[in-house]
Amino acid sequence: MKSFLKIFFASFVALTIFSLLAIVIGFWILTSVLQPDKPQVGSKGVLVLDLNVAYNEQEKDNPLSALSGNESGNAPGLYDVVRMLHYAKTDSTIKGLYIKGGYNANGFASSEELRKAVVDFKESKKFVIAYGETLDQKSYYVSTAADKVYCHPQGGIDWDGFSVTLLFMKGLLDKLGVEPQVFYAGKFKSATEPFRFTKMSDPNRLQTTDMLNDLYATFLETTAQARKIDTATLHQLSIDGTIRTASDALANKLVDGLKYDDEVKDELIKKLNIKEADKINFVSLGKYAKAVNFKNSKGDDKIAIIYASGDIVGGKGQDGEIGSDNFVELIRKARLDDDVKAIVFRVNSPGGSSLASDAIWREITLAKKEKPVVVSMGDYAASGGYYISCNADSVFADASTITGSIGVFSLLPNMQKLFNDKLGITFDGVKTAPYADMGGINRPLTEPEKRFLQLSIDSIYSTFKQRVADGRKTDINFIDSIAQGHVYTGQRAISLRLVDRTGTLQDAVNCAARMAKSKSYWLKEYPEKKSFWEELTNVSSYTESASEKTIENKIGKDQYNMLQQVNKIKEMIKTPQSRLPFDLTVN
Incomplete structure (x- = not known):
């Protein structure tokens, strides 16, 4: 028995020491992998503004993304992007800006701030090139601030105007035998209309039309100034459904050229004055945020x-x-x-x-x-x-x-x-x-x-x-x-x-x-x-985010937005709400 206890306690101590060493070594590995040294921008860098990334109000920092080498999990905040573009104006290592178009994941006001930041960057006289295989209207809106706007020869741009589609559930509720008991103040307060009606009320249609026209007017005026085309002509293009192909966009001067990805890179190589075999030093905003001190950290x-x-x-x-x-x-x-x-x-x-x-x-x-x-x-x-x-x-x-x-x-x-x-x-x-x-x-x-x-x-x-x-x-x-x-x-x-x-x-x-x-x-x-450790241990948020992204990819963005709308109903029950109309997603 005494021999057993000696072996047991010796094994227990050894196991404890081994576990402590494993924790220390694991901590060191995680720290070195997930908190690497300050990255170097390198020479002749091209800063990349990827409009497919949603730039939230504050930085999105997922430490687990470093393990997979996926930088998309780390997105700077909107104001961070604005300040980085301003800093890059005088950064000699940055020679230009590449706007990656496609589907713009940011809202209209956020896109407005991004565009103004691009305009500010252009004061440096550094080049700005925008490219996307296809460009939706918000993506094109930001891209018009570039020196040149290109799209894929078989791609194109969306130029069909703005729309808002609302989801109404009264018919479904009637079939289910659910009566929505609604109380509201304000004749334009249309957040409850999806439960009460099968279509938009006249006041809601009026305010939504005014809102949409205001957004569209800003879009047209900005494009007109950038592309040197009057707003009436631009509006008529959407009315007539003229822009159906990339060639249509080029013929109507909405883009400067139709290029494949390699052709755009060839143009960048010439602007950077590097050899054709050299790799272009694209600098993501996530990397740039860690490499430079772009925030105003000094002052009285x-x-x-x-x-x-x-x-x-x-x-x-x-x-x-x-x-x-x-x-x-x-x-x-x-x-x-x-x-x-x-x-x-x-x-x-x-x-x-x-x-x-x-x-x-x-x-x-x-x-x-x-x-x-x-x-x-x-x-x-x-x-x-x-x-x-x-x-x-x-x-x-x-x-x-x-x-x-x-x-x-x-x-x-x-x-x-x-x-x-x-x-x-x-x-x-x-x-x-x-x-x-x-x-x-x-x-x-x-x-x-x-x-x-x-x-x-x-x-x-x-x-x-x-x-x-x-x-x-x-x-x-x-x-x-x-x-x-x-x-x-x-x-x-x-x-x-x-x-x-x-x-x-x-x-x-x-x-x-x-x-x-x-x-x-x-x-x-x-x-x-x-x-760092709070972010690392917040596993549930990453799991939830990954699950939501998987669902969205499976059923499509529009269907996922509808699912989110339905899910918000439970938040509205019993608690008095001061909330926007049910959904104002502008396409």
Whole structure:
């Protein structure tokens, strides 16, 4: 027995030591693989702006992608891209910019900021070449800033105009025996229309048409200026369906040439003055971000940038959501930090929970009393997204930003017929008061309960309008006339005094510095980037992301968007929502 115990404990100690060594060695390997030395750009670099990559508000950093050598898992944030292009203007190792077209994964306002950054880069007199086998309209919009725009001889560009297609589920709900009990305030508040109608209402059709025309006008005007073609001619090309092939695009001067990939590379080789056998030094934005110090990290004063991106929800929220608890804390942290001289609040949100929006609005209001607060709107800052923006000292939006949508709604399904008639399920119970079971989905609301809910919605809507009136320093009757859930573009919102001026995030930062009377500043960005090990151990987010991408690839992007719309229904039930119309995907 004594001999057994000796062998057992000796083996146990050996195993423990071996395990500790394995952990240390594994840590060293992971650190060396996943946190490599600072990469070198090399000479005669060509920076690559890949429009197929979605540049979110903040950097997307997947440490596991380094193991597979797949850089696509690490995408810089939109503002990072803008700052990198500005830095590259004076970087002698970068000789030009290559815009990789195709399907532009970024929104209209994001594309607007990317295009302006390309225009800024061109001031360096370095070459800019855009190429794609096919170019969708958003991709072409950014590409028009290039010196030359090329497409594949058998490819082409999309020039059929813009469209919005909404999904309506009333017919399905009727067949299932589900009654959507809807309460809303604002005649343009169309987020609940998919449950109530089988087609767009006249007010919704009007506002969507205005929005689409504004976006299209910006697209045409920008193209007209870049390609030296008048807007009427460009519009007529889409009306007539003229652009069907790459040759059509060339004949109508929308592109500068039809080239295969090797021919485009030959042109780059000539511009770089290198040998034909030499490999072109393409520099991805992900690599460039790690190789150079493009951020403004030196200065006397600190300016905080707080990125609020995604649906607005109560509590802490998940990655990609604006959780009220988290963002109240972030804003409060910046407010109480005496070193922070101004706050830039970057909002990219279609809205969400009205209560969560009000909690964030409150903290913005408190911060505004202490230091300048400037809002910069991204692709969306609508409904709840506008709620949390309206009380800033100054509000910037891109011309293509979707904003407004000042309205409220609530949804509660009555599934009694589905349970009783379709499934054979019944319910029974007891209660201590008439309204103790109000809000259950197993029965219809009574008339008093419907009045209660509508009064609640009306009250929230009234508060929302008053918040806007106070923040924008205007009359509440005027706000009521332009509210009603009406959606506007950033350009149109200026004339309605909902937005102060058009401008990028950089313009908002410059404004905040002026308001703080700061001549020298550096930027602190929130939410702060997760540590290496926090990112590495967050396996669930990568698994979920990979699963979602697999589903999207299998069923197609449009079908996947519809699936997401249906999935959002559960988020709307019972909780009063300040949210954009159900879906505003522009094709």
